[in-house]
Amino acid sequence: MACTDGERLVRSFLTAMGPTSADVRMAVRTHLTDDCVWENPGSPVCRGTAEILRLLPPDFARLEVTFRHMATAGNTVLVERMENMLRTDGTPLALNLRVMGAFEVRAGRISAWRDYYDHTRLLTDAPEW
Numbered sequence: 548m549a550c551t552d553g554e555r556l557v558r559s560f561l562t563a564m565g566p567t568s569a570d571v572r573m574a575v576r577t578h579l580t581d582d583c584v585w586e587n588p589g590s591p592v593c594r595g596t597a598e599i600l601r602l603l604p605p606d607f608a609r610l611e612v613t614f615r616h617m618a619t620a621g622n623t624v625l626v627e628r629m630e631n632m633l634r635t636d637g638t639p640l641a642l643n644l645r646v647m648g649a650f651e652v653r654a655g656r657i658s659a660w661r662d663y664y665d666h667t668r669l670l671t672d673a674p675e676w
Contacts, residue, residue, distance in 0.1 A: 553624040553652040554617045560650075560657060561628070565609030568635055575599055579657045586661045608635040624650045 550558075560578035564571045575596055579585075585593040585602075593599045611631040618625045626648045632640035644664055651659035 550617075551619045551624070552655070553619050553622065553650070556652060556655065556657065557617070557624045557626055557650045558614065561610060561612045561626075565611075565633075568606065568608045571603065571607055571610070572600055575603070579660070580653060583657055584659045586659075587666075588663065589666045604634070604640060606634040606636070607632060607640060609633040622652050624652060626650065 556578065560574055563574035563578065579596050579599065582595055583599065585599050590602065593602050609632075611633070613629040614626065615629065616625075616627040626646075628646050628648070630644045630646055631642050632644070634640060646662050646664045648660065648662040650657050650661075
């Protein structure tokens with residue numbers, strides 16, 4: 548199946564995070580709307596890129612993503628993926644974290660980002676797919 552514009556946008560966003568913390572922050576600024584709403588289990592809901600940037604760990608430098616499935620319904624892109632989140636010194640924030648996310652797209656940018664994962668699995672070695 549052909550990739551949608553929304554799927555290309557979400558893939559571009561997630562793969563633009565790294566290899567430095569400046570790259571992570573630039574990915575947020577360039578791919579998300581100024582009023583984007585970001586939700587994660589166990590974390591406060593962030594409204595706007597300024598809040599999102601404040602919630603990100605300052606030493607978060609790289610996101611390694613393995614995409615499993617992507618699907619689009621209207622303006623929403625669903626993404627099943629595995630993530631490794633690494634600090635500036637290369638130590639992990641999360642390893643092999645299985646994530647299901649919903650990204651809403653508006654005018655070529657991400658306006659809402661909701662991720663669902665088992666937060667007890669952070670910093671563990673879950674088996675890969």
